[in-house]
Amino acid sequence: MAAPLDFEAPIIEIENKIAEIKNMSSLSDSDMQREVDSLQKRLERVKANIYQRLTPSQKLMVARHPERPYTLDFIKLMFTDFLELHGDRLFRDDQALVCGIANFNDSPVMVIGHQKGRNTKENIRRNFGMASPEGYRKAQRMFDLAERFNRPIITFVDTPGAYPGIEAEERGQAEAIAKSLMMMAELTVPMITVITGEGGSGGALAIAMGNRVLMLEHSTYSVISPEGCASILWKDASYAGRAAEALKLTAQDLKELEVIDEIVNEPLGGAHRNHHQIAHNLKTAIARHLKEIKSLAPKQIFEQRYDKFRNMGVFAE
Amino acid sequence: MGITDFLLEKITKVSSQKKDMKENIWSKCSGCGEISYRQEIEDNYQCCPKCDFHFPVSAMQKIDYIIDPHTFVEFDTGIRSLDPLKFKDSKKYPDRIKAAVKKMDMNDAFVGGMAKINGREINIGGIEFGFLGGSMGSVVGEKITRLVENAIKNHRHVITISCSGGARMQESILSLMQMAKTSAALAKLRMEGLGHISLLTDPTTGGVTASYAMLGDVIMAEPKALICFAGPRVIEQTIRQKLPEGFQRSEFLLEHGMVDIVSHRKRWRKDITRVLDFFGYN
Structure with a gap:
């Protein structure tokens, strides 16, 4: 088990207590059950309390x-x-x-997503979910395949950002992202995007131009990481908390700004507590959106996506 | 991907150079350190006569180097930035905008419109670095998109001139979405059989590079311009190594196949004319 998040301490404490009681042989079965039940109730209350009031920085910790x-x-x-x-x-x-x-649901689709690792070894192989130009160019091949054979595309976004390295620059990170944006804009097949964890800037957007864009309840999406923003605007990365507030990066903020279409509820205490539950919730949501977009003609699918992104931005005239 | 520190330095450098140029008949080159007559530099397209260092110039000046004199008709001058996020760091975002509007005498960081090149109509626009580091927020994205949509309507080719610190942090996700919006508009331009010439000037970085700016059918770069996705400082912090000399400069990009031409300011009009002739006119 990974190191618990600070603000989850009260949750972990009760969870440990429950495990402890279950291991105690001195208690009778019925006594144990009573104890466990009451602790379980308390656990749900505490979880709800904490998870309904997460700050943007805490949400970022859950997203990561x-x-x-x-x-x-x-x-x-x-x-x-x-x-x-x-x-x-x-x-x-x-x-x-x-x-x-x-x-x-028994019909062929193209799936594209960032992939992080769970330990150091995996993370070296996955580069912490930070794609290089060749990653985005692989995605471009997939956009093309899906378009040619008329299959929907489902994308999963979870990246700190596109990889900022010498080789990535040499091989045209900017061009790779730009080309991906243009190719997604040209698609006439349905595309559904889900921000599952961290939506880190251009590296996230490069696979995120869905006809529908969904976000998991505790995921984030912003133009720059709060750490990066703080080190530029506040000249001090330790202001990341304030930058996280200012950037309006939570799913709830983005729904309000009308940048995303739907927030998918996570199980109480976050998606990391129950993979099956979140997968179930998400699958239901994707199926519903996919059905709606599939009912459109190819030209309409293209126009719907164009209009969606065309209308983004707030200004006065 | 936002504005890095070096850009802030650059803003100060630009304004101090401007001051020098106004006050003296002599100017010292920031490239080679040589001193030249101001008039001589001006006649050389604001480039050092000794080393061809390109002094920073405004977006409008760049446009004027390319088009037929007095043919520019500006579009959408009335679009202004709002503060949808209520963004505040050491200053409030509306205060930053107000200061920039006053300093630059323009509403936001993009100037675009129609003009003629050798008597033929094109749409052309450029990002003004002096306005909040040329960062792309809702207004810049909207103006670029309208420039392209207008070109489609009137069957004209498009020329964009970039000079930017990247996406505007103060509009966070809305700035990011301008990358999608401008790229989608260019996808339509392409479907209509119209061309886009992208001219990259010093510096072109972040979300601007990673969207419409790298989507030119032909991409031109000013000599020695910094052109990148991640800024040098971000990369140095990531890899904890010093970067090689000339890394992410125009010539480096040419060598790596990322731009078509490195073009001196005095050749811009000529090179663009050649490309437009190839695109053809209706």
């Missing part, structure tokens, strides 16, 4: 929780017969971004 379900977890829980497709045909296979074909 190492036990949070990642793309491959969602694929396992929501799709069948996943076949991963590798490589950009130009340079290499970027494992920070996974792609493949799968069945969603």
Whole structure:
């Protein structure tokens, strides 16, 4: 189990107590059950209390929780017969971004998503979910495949951002992201995007131009990380908490700003506590949106997406 | 991907250079340190006669270097930024905008419109770095999108001139969405069989590079301009190494296949004319 989040201490305490009681042999079965039941009730109350009042920084910690379900977890829980497709045909296979074909409620779809690792070894392989140009170019191949064979695309966004490294710059990180945006804008097949964890800037947007964009309840999405924002505007990364407030990066903020279409509820205490529950909630939501978009003609699907992003922005005239 | 410190330095540098130029008949080059007559620099498209260092100039000046004289008709001058996020760091966002409007005498960081090149109509626009580091928020994104949509309506090619610290942090997610919006508009332009020439000037970074600016059918870069996605400081912090000389400059991008031409200011009009001739006119 990963290190618990600070603000979860009261939850962990009760959870430990429950485990302790269950291990005590001195209590009779009925006594134990009574104790456990009452603690369980208290646990639910405490969880609800804490999770209904998360600050933006705390939400960011939940969004980055190492036990949070990642793309491959969602694929396992929501799709069948996943076949991963590798490589950009130009340079290499970027494992920070996974792609493949799968069945969603028995019909074929293309799945694309960032992939983080749960330990150091995995994270080196996955580059902490930060894709390089070859990752985005692999996604472009998949956009093209889906378009040609008229299959819907479902994308899962969970990245700190596109990788800021020498090689990534040399191979055109900016061009790779820009081209992806243009290709998504051209699609005539349905595309549903889910922000599952961290929606980090251009690296997130590069696979996030869905006809519908959903966010999990405790996920975040912003133009820059609060740490990056703080070090530029406050000249001090320790102001990240204030930057997180200012950036309006929670799912609730983004729904209010009309940038996303729906917030998908997480199980009480966060998606990391129950992968099956969140997968169930999300699958239901995706199926509903997909059905609506599928009912449109290809030209309408293209126009709907264009109008959606065309109308984003707030200004006076 | 937002504005990094070096950009703030750059703003100060730009304004101090402007002051120098106004007050003296001599100017010292920030590139080679040589001193030249101001008039001589001006005649050389604000480039150092000794080393060709490109002094920063305004977006409007860049447009004027390219188009037929007095043919520019500006679009959408009335669009202004709001503060949808109620953003506040050391200053409130509306105060930053107010100061920039006063300093630059323009409503936001983009100037665009129609003009003629050799008598033929095109749509052209540029980002003004002096206005909040040329950052792209809702207004810049909207103006670029309208420039492109107007070009589609009137069947004209589009020229964009970039100079930006990236997406505007003070509008967070709404700024990010301008990347999607401008790129989608260019997708439509492409479907209509019209061309986009993207001219990258010093500096072009972050969310601007990673959207419409790298989507030119032909991409031109000013010599020695910084052009990147992640700024040098961010990369140095990530890899904890010093970056090689010339990294992320125009010539580096040319070598790595990321731009078509590195073009001196005095060649802009000529090179753009060649490309427009290739695109053809109706």
